Amino acid sequence: MAAIDGVRRFGTLIARLLGLAGGLAAVGSAKAVDLPENRADLMFHGYDGGGVRATGPALLVRKSMLDRVSLSASYYADMVSNASIDVVTQASPYKETRNEYAVGADYAVRDALISLSASTSREPDYQADAVNLDVSQETFGGMTTVALGFTRARDKVGRKDIGFFDRASHWRYRVGVTQILTPRWLASINAEAVSDDGFLGSPYRAARVFGALVPERNPRTRSGRAVKLRTIGEIADRQSVRAEYRYYWDTWDIRSHTAEAGYARHFGEQWLADAYLRYYSQRRALFYSDNATAETLYVSRNRQLGTFSSVGLGAKLAYTWKRVPGQYEVRLQGALERSRFDFTDFTDIRTGSPYAYDANVVQVFVSATF
Amino acid sequence: MKRALSIVRNAAAVLLAFAALAGCARLQPWVKPYERERLADPVMKLQRDGLSDKHFEHVREVREGSRGATGVQGGGCGCN
Numbered sequence: 001m002a003a004i005d006g007v008r009r010f011g012t013l014i015a016r017l018l019g020l021a022g023g024l025a026a027v028g029s030a031k032a033v034d035l036p037e038n039r040a041d042l043m044f045h046g047y048d049g050g051g052v053r054a055t056g057p058a059l060l061v062r063k064s065m066l067d068r069v070s071l072s073a074s075y076y077a078d079m080v081s082n083a084s085i086d087v088v089t090q091a092s093p094y095k096e097t098r099n100e101y102a103v104g105a106d107y108a109v110r111d112a113l114i115s116l117s118a119s120t121s122r123e124p125d126y127q128a129d130a131v132n133l134d135v136s137q138e139t140f141g142g143m144t145t146v147a148l149g150f151t152r153a154r155d156k157v158g159r160k161d162i163g164f165f166d167r168a169s170h171w172r173y174r175v176g177v178t179q180i181l182t183p184r185w186l187a188s189i190n191a192e193a194v195s196d197d198g199f200l201g202s203p204y205r206a207a208r209v210f211g212a213l214v215p216e217r218n219p220r221t222r223s224g225r226a227v228k229l230r231t232i233g234e235i236a237d238r239q240s241v242r243a244e245y246r247y248y249w250d251t252w253d254i255r256s257h258t259a260e261a262g263y264a265r266h267f268g269e270q271w272l273a274d275a276y277l278r279y280y281s282q283r284r285a286l287f288y289s290d291n292a293t294a295e296t297l298y299v300s301r302n303r304q305l306g307t308f309s310s311v312g313l314g315a316k317l318a319y320t321w322k323r324v325p326g327q328y329e330v331r332l333q334g335a336l337e338r339s340r341f342d343f344t345d346f347t348d349i350r351t352g353s354p355y356a357y358d359a360n361v362v363q364v365f366v367s368a369t370f
Numbered sequence: 371m372k373r374a375l376s377i378v379r380n381a382a383a384v385l386l387a388f389a390a391l392a393g394c395a396r397l398q399p400w401v402k403p404y405e406r407e408r409l410a411d412p413v414m415k416l417q418r419d420g421l422s423d424k425h426f427e428h429v430r431e432v433r434e435g436s437r438g439a440t441g442v443q444g445g446g447c448g449c450n
Contacts, residue, residue, distance in 0.1 A: 041421045047429055060421045141399030176441065183405040188416065192438030226439035230416055240413040248436035256436040264413040272412055282435050305435050335422060361429055363422055
């Protein structure tokens with residue numbers, strides 16, 4: 001009798017699982033949201049500023065399958081030559097390479113797109129692994145898109161020459177809403193909470209206390225929040241303007257403002273140009289000091305945590321090289337950004353003046369959609 | 371008596387909430403799908419090229435003290 005009951009329960013379980021699978025298949029076939037387009041990008045990127053030069057290739061391939069799944073894979077390399085002010089005043093310039101690999105899958109179900117991706121980044125003395133889950137849902141007749149996302153990341157930090165090894169964990173929770181306001185105007189709001197735990201500094205960096213160099217000491221936890229507002233509108237035929245603002249605050253007492261404005265337009269059928277101006281300013285972390293005059297539990301001279309502002313001017317240009325409607329399109333693209341960083345409380349100890357530098361970012365890439 | 375008043379107050383709150391939701395239901399999407407052609411133009415995209423955006427975001431995250439809410443998904447650190 002017990003055996004018969006067991007078989008019956010197993011049969012019921014199988015029937016329920018088949019029902020669930022059938023239900024999911026039925027839901028899956030009712031796809032309404034668009035998958036990301038099939039594309040391949042090959043990019044060469046470069047950064048040059050403040051004695052740091054980072055260049056390398058990057059590759060992204062994305063292809064949809066079965067009408068409801070899109071798979072992606074990417075590779076990104078940074079070949080870094082570092083002779084920054086920290087390095088030249090405390091150590092010797094060095095070169096190293098960072099390689100990042102990522103894979104992802106997007107699944108369209110009704111008006112939702114579910115995205116799962118993972119990445120791993122490796123360089124000498126630093127390894128970072130991350131998993132991301134994002135869900136976006138179209139609602140209100142397709143006029144509103146709501147997005148939720150989560151990232152879990154783990155880093156291994158080390159310094160082999162002194163036998164130092166530690167870990168850091170990161171959690172990111174994000175939410176966003178994009179709203180179509182008129183046939184020529186849309187706006188979005190994004191918010192993200194980032195929490196970190198573990199070794200959150202660099203084992204190579206030194207702080208200054210009473211003029212003497214000592215290893216920096218950072219808190220082992222940090223929690224930050226960011227809110228960003230964006231809007232874009234068409235101002236004339238195939239011409240648009242956009243504006244963005246982000247406010248950031250965290251438990252290290254850093255506060256920052258980011259503002260950006262841009263203009264984009266077509267020139268004929270083959271050219272697309274984009275220009276923008278970006279302003280960024282931040283207030284220093286509580287324990288940041290250019291040259292501490294008291295012994296404190298935490299102390300850092302990481303200028304990334306100092307008070308500074310930057311202004312960047314950028315332009316992008318895209319040229320449609322070949323287009324076969326409904327089949328494929330190949331674009332050649334370039335981007336250039338020049339920015340200026342001015343530090344309020346980071347002294348260039350070679351000159352005794354507040355530190356400042358100019359930086360250039362360049363990208364050249366080929367994009368194909370098919 | 372107090373209990374009865376409390377029940378009436380709660381019932382009124384629920385009714386008000388339903389009335390408010392019913393008000394929401396009358397709000398219809400005012401930009402129809404066939405009116406969204408211009409929003410599909412590349413100049414109206416907040417993000418056009420994922421690989422390019424990711425590189426700019428990485429450059430900024432390494433040099434600035436703030437993170438998050440960019441709309442671009444980050445990757446590894448490269449923070450040394």
